[in-house]
Amino acid sequence: MRIRALAFRIIRQFIKDKRTLALMLLAPLLVLTLMKLVFDGQAVDPRIGTVQIPGPVIEALQSNGADVTPFDNEEQALAQMGDAELDAVFMLNDTLPQIVLEGSNPTKIRNVMAVAQKSLQKLGGNGDPPQLELSYLHGSGDRDIFDYYGSVLVGFFSFFFVFLIAGVSFLRERTTGTLQRLLATPLRRWEVVAGYLLGFGLFTLLQASLIAWYATSVLGIALEGSFFLVLLMNLLLALAALTLGTLLSAYAQNEFQMFQFIPLIIVPQIFFCGLIDLQSMPEWLQTVGKALPLYYGADALRGIMLRGAGWNDIWVDSIVLVGFSVLFAILNVLALRKHRRI
Amino acid sequence: MNLPEHSSVASSYDCVVAVDVSRQFGKKKVLDEISLTVKRGEIFGLLGPSGSGKTTLVRLVTGLDIPDGGSITLLGEPMPKLNVLSRIGYMAQSDALYGELTAQENLEFFSTLYGLRGNSLKKRIQEVAELVKLSDDLKKPVQQYSGGMKRRLSLAVALMHEPEVLVLDEPTVGIDPVLRKSVWNELDNLRRGGVTILVTTHVMDEADKCDRLAMLRDGKVIALGTPEQLKADSHSATMEDAFITYGGGVA
Ligand SMILES: Nc1ncnc2c1ncn2[C@@H]1O[C@H](COP(=O)(O)OP(=O)(O)OP(=O)(O)O)[C@@H](O)[C@H]1O
Ligand SMILES: [Mg+2]
Numbered sequence: 001m002r003i004r005a006l007a008f009r010i011i012r013q014f015i016k017d018k019r020t021l022a023l024m025l026l027a028p029l030l031v032l033t034l035m036k037l038v039f040d041g042q043a044v045d046p047r048i049g050t051v052q053i054p055g056p057v058i059e060a061l062q063s064n065g066a067d068v069t070p071f072d073n074e075e076q077a078l079a080q081m082g083d084a085e086l087d088a089v090f091m092l093n094d095t096l097p098q099i100v101l102e103g104s105n106p107t108k109i110r111n112v113m114a115v116a117q118k119s120l121q122k123l124g125g126n127g128d129p130p131q132l133e134l135s136y137l138h139g140s141g142d143r144d145i146f147d148y149y150g151s152v153l154v155g156f157f158s159f160f161f162v163f164l165i166a167g168v169s170f171l172r173e174r175t176t177g178t179l180q181r182l183l184a185t186p187l188r189r190w191e192v193v194a195g196y197l198l199g200f201g202l203f204t205l206l207q208a209s210l211i212a213w214y215a216t217s218v219l220g221i222a223l224e225g226s227f228f229l230v231l232l233m234n235l236l237l238a239l240a241a242l243t244l245g246t247l248l249s250a251y252a253q254n255e256f257q258m259f260q261f262i263p264l265i266i267v268p269q270i271f272f273c274g275l276i277d278l279q280s281m282p283e284w285l286q287t288v289g290k291a292l293p294l295y296y297g298a299d300a301l302r303g304i305m306l307r308g309a310g311w312n313d314i315w316v317d318s319i320v321l322v323g324f325s326v327l328f329a330i331l332n333v334l335a336l337r338k339h340r341r342i
Numbered sequence: 343m344n345l346p347e348h349s350s351v352a353s354s355y356d357c358v359v360a361v362d363v364s365r366q367f368g369k370k371k372v373l374d375e376i377s378l379t380v381k382r383g384e385i386f387g388l389l390g391p392s393g394s395g396k397t398t399l400v401r402l403v404t405g406l407d408i409p410d411g412g413s414i415t416l417l418g419e420p421m422p423k424l425n426v427l428s429r430i431g432y433m434a435q436s437d438a439l440y441g442e443l444t445a446q447e448n449l450e451f452f453s454t455l456y457g458l459r460g461n462s463l464k465k466r467i468q469e470v471a472e473l474v475k476l477s478d479d480l481k482k483p484v485q486q487y488s489g490g491m492k493r494r495l496s497l498a499v500a501l502m503h504e505p506e507v508l509v510l511d512e513p514t515v516g517i518d519p520v521l522r523k524s525v526w527n528e529l530d531n532l533r534r535g536g537v538t539i540l541v542t543t544h545v546m547d548e549a550d551k552c553d554r555l556a557m558l559r560d561g562k563v564i565a566l567g568t569p570e571q572l573k574a575d576s577h578s579a580t581m582e583d584a585f586i587t588y589g590g591g592v593a
Contacts, residue, residue, distance in 0.1 A: 005454035009440070009447075016442040016483075181438035181499075184404050185455040186428040341408055342422050 002187055006195025007202070010169075014203060024165055024207055028157035029214045035153060036219050039146035046112040049077040051091035060119035061090070066112075088112040150221035151305035152273055155297040158208050158234045159241040160266055166200050167245030167258050174339075175254065183340040190333045193246070197329065200242050208234035216305075224308030230301065233314065236321040237297035243328030244293070250335040273298035293324045357382045357507055357538040358403055362412035365398055372398045374561040375412065380540055381554075385533050388542040389549045389585065390558030396542040397435050399558070400511050403540065404432050417507065428456055431500035435511040435542075437492040441485040445476060445495050448484060449502060456503035470498045473528055475521065489516040497525065501532075508532065510541045514548065526551055546581040557588055564588045 014021055047067045050058055051074050061068050069086070071077040077089045078100065087108045089100045099116055102108065173179040182192060212230045216223040223230065248265065252258040272289030275298075281289075289295045300317035303309030358380035365373040372395045380386040388396045401407040402414050405422025419426045439448050449467050453459075458466060471477040474494035484492065493516050500508060508529075514522045526548065529539055533553075541552070549555055550569050557565040557572070565572055565588045569581060576587035 001457070002455050005451060009443070009451045012447060013440060013442050176441075177434055177436050177438035178440060180406055181432070181434060181452075182455070184406060184427060184430075184432040184434075185452065186424045187455050188424065340406055340422055342405075342424060 003191050003195045003198055006182075006187075006192065007199035010196065010199030011202060013169075014199075020165060021203075024161050024203060025210055028161055028207070028211050031157060032150070032153060032211070032215055032219060035149065036146050039149065046087045046108060046115055047085065048112065048115070049080060049086045049089040051077050051089065053090050053092065053097075057090075057097075057119065061115060064115045064118045066115045066119075088116075090116070146219075147222040147306065148302075149275060150215060150219065151302045152275055152298040154211055154215045154221070154230070154305075155234060155237045155301045156270065156273065156294060158204070158211060158238040159269070159294055159297065162200070162204050162207070162238045163241040163245040163266065164258070164262075165245075166196070166242045167249040167252070167261070168255055170196065170246040171249040171252055171255065171258055174249070179339060183336070189336040189340065189342075192336060193243075193329050193332050196246055197239070197242065201239065204238035204242060205235055208238055221305065223305050225304035225310060229304045229309075229311065229314065232318070233297055233300045233304065233321075236318055236325070237293065240293040240297075240321050240324045240328065243325045243332060247328045247332045247335060250332070250338070268292065269294035274302060293321055296320045296324075355382055356380065356415075357417060358386075358540060359415045360399070360403070360412065361414075363399070363402060363409045363414060364411035365395075365402060365407070366410050372561050373402075373409070376558075376561070376563055377412075378556050378563060378566060380538060382538050383533060383536050384553040385529060385539045385541060385551070387549050387552030387555040388540070388558060389544065389546075389555055389581075390542075391544065394558040395561045396558055397511055400509055400540065400542060404430065404509055428503070429505055430507040430509055431503065431505035433496045433500040433508075433510045433513055435515075437496045439484045439492060439495060439499075442483060444481050444483050445471075445487070445498075446480040448495065449480075449498060452499045453502045458503060466502060466504075470501050473501065474498045475524070490518065490521065493517055494521070494525070506537060508537055508539045508541075510539065512542055512544075514543070514545065522548075546585065549581045549585075557585060559589060 045065045045067045047069070048061060049069050049071050050061070051071050053070070058068050058070065069080075071080070071089075074089075074091060077086065077091070080086050081089055081100070081102050084102065087102045091098050091100070097120065099112070101112060173182070179192075183189075208231055212227065212234055215221045216227065216230070244265070248261050249258060252261070268288075269292045272292050273294040296317040300309070300314040303313050303317075356379050358378075360376055360378050363373055363376045364371065376395075376399065388399065390396050398407070402409050403416060403421065405416075405427065408422075414421050416423075416426050417429060440451070443451070446467060449470070450463065453463055453466070467480070468477065471480055474497055476491065476494055476498065479487070479491065484495065487495065493513065497510070497513055500510065514525055517525065529541070530551075533539060541548075543549060552569065554568050555566070555572060556563050565575070565584075567575070572584045572588075573579070573581065576584040578584040578587055
């Protein structure tokens with residue numbers, strides 16, 4: 001009853017505060033869209049110059065998305081590349097294909113290599129027609145960088161915005177004195193935390209569904225596994241963010257200090273959530289990553305979205321996330337002791 | 343009942359009992375072994391200059407803070423205690439209201455925490471709004487309220503669940519003389535209905551309206567009694583003079 005009253009009040013406040021509501025629901029979509037544009041922008045068709053390359057190879061390159069310019073001699077082509085008009089030059093060294101890369105942009109190197117490999121593979125079979133069967137472990141070879149990052153970002157945005165908004169609203173409850181006022185009523189401390197969980201939980205559910213739907217259906221991030229599991233993981237991540245945000249707000253005096261937690265708490269999680277390959281990190285640093293909620297959320301989301309992982313593969317991640325939430329919530333109830341002993 | 347004045351059973355007449363209460367922030371002793379008793383059904387005033395520890399004492403009474411020494415009982419129970427909290431109405435010195443919500447929504451929210459609901463809740467909101475003269479502004483968001491209106495709404499929140507004890511921290515700050523008078527009339531009515539009221543103030547003419555008063559200065563009770571007693575003991579004509587005589591006025 002009291003928990004419901006608290007949750008109901010939070011919902012009412014939310015509905016009146018259109019801007020915050022919009023931030024929570026639309027900002028993740030906006031940033032995801034921007035990310036998509038940025039990453040897709042990087043995958044621009046490689047500009048390849050060819051020197052005395054046979055027609056079928058040029059066609060193969062073009063069909064793989066390259067922007068091909070044929071040249072008569074090597075010098076011309078290399079000069080063009082020197083002016084950064086080309087990303088690579090293909091030529092024949094005797095009968096062996098040779099590639100000279102412009103080489104200043106790692107993404108472009110990758111793009112060129114991908115196109116070249118695909119084309120040569122296609123031509124490699126000396127059968128007629130030149131067809132080489134391509135097979136992929138996951139997906140059909142149309143995965144781009146955004147699929148990989150996107151699967152993690154979907155979870156990250158749930159986490160980030162819920163962390164901030166829940167933290168700030170709990171902080172304001174304290175700085176405006178309403179928390180004290182609440183604790184002068186027979187409301188129990190755990191009921192305060194539960195009320196927040198319920199009230200915000202409804203919005204995080206809404207947010208998680210919206211992000212998951214938008215990312216997979218509108219932006220077209222790969223989704224091999226079940227949409228429902230993506231939703232579940234997003235929700236669990238958001239709950240961890242909610243409890244962590246409200247807990248940490250106890251250690252901030254004002255909104256500005258709440259924002260100071262972003263570089264301390266949020267940014268490190270980005271590094272550890274798999275956007276950067278963890279294997280290259282020292283052992284102890286990897287252990288640090290495993291103490292952060294986003295690590296588990298990202299791990300599960302990548303599994304579901306890119307590899308079609310099912311419940312059997314992600315239940316450990318789920319349980320760890322629930323454990324984080326429970327831990328943070330309990331600590332929160334204890335932190336409220338500062339305001340009322342019982 | 344026929345009870346001797348000073349026996350331990352007499353505590354059933356006492357609403358608040360503070361014994362040797364001390365509270366210290368860092369090195370600063372804000373309350374220094376304060377002892378006082380608020381009887382049931384009286385208006386008890388805490389009078390004192392700014393920073394004398396009135397709010398600190400009131401927060402100890404409501405269980406929002408714990409004394410470093412001594413003990414506080416409210417309605418016979420050592421504070422803080424949840425079931426006692428549901429029997430008191432508290433109005434903090436600074437308004438604790440949700441600005442985005444309307445006055446009505448604020449009242450609804452706080453009252454549901456005390457278990458009010460349905461039609462009786464709606465009826466009670468109308469009654470209380472009438473008392474604090476906010477009936478016409480119930481649908482306004484509290485952000486748009488003036489200082490005095492917020493003060494009255496805070497009072498309304500404290501009154502909603504018809505508590506036995508009212509703890510009011512400077513309830514009339516920022517309220518104009520006419521409304522202030524009506525607020526005090528209302529407190530008087532409540533007292534007649536058996537409600538105990540602990541109120542802090544630094545307004546002298548309000549002190550005159552209390553049944554009994556404690557004058558606080560530097561964390562100590564410098565005088566305690568009915569307004570008449572205090573005036574007589576200090577040979578003063580007004581509360582103001584009495585306060586100055588007791589050493590409260592000049593810093
Ligand atoms: N949480 C706190 N931490 C440190 N010092 C505090 C705290 N609360 C109160 N004080 C100090 O205790 C003293 C008494 O404060 P209190 O709020 O009780 O005064 P007051 O009598 O209510 O004053 P006013 O009439 O201005 O409301 C002040 O000197 C104040 O600085
Ligand atoms: Mg005060």
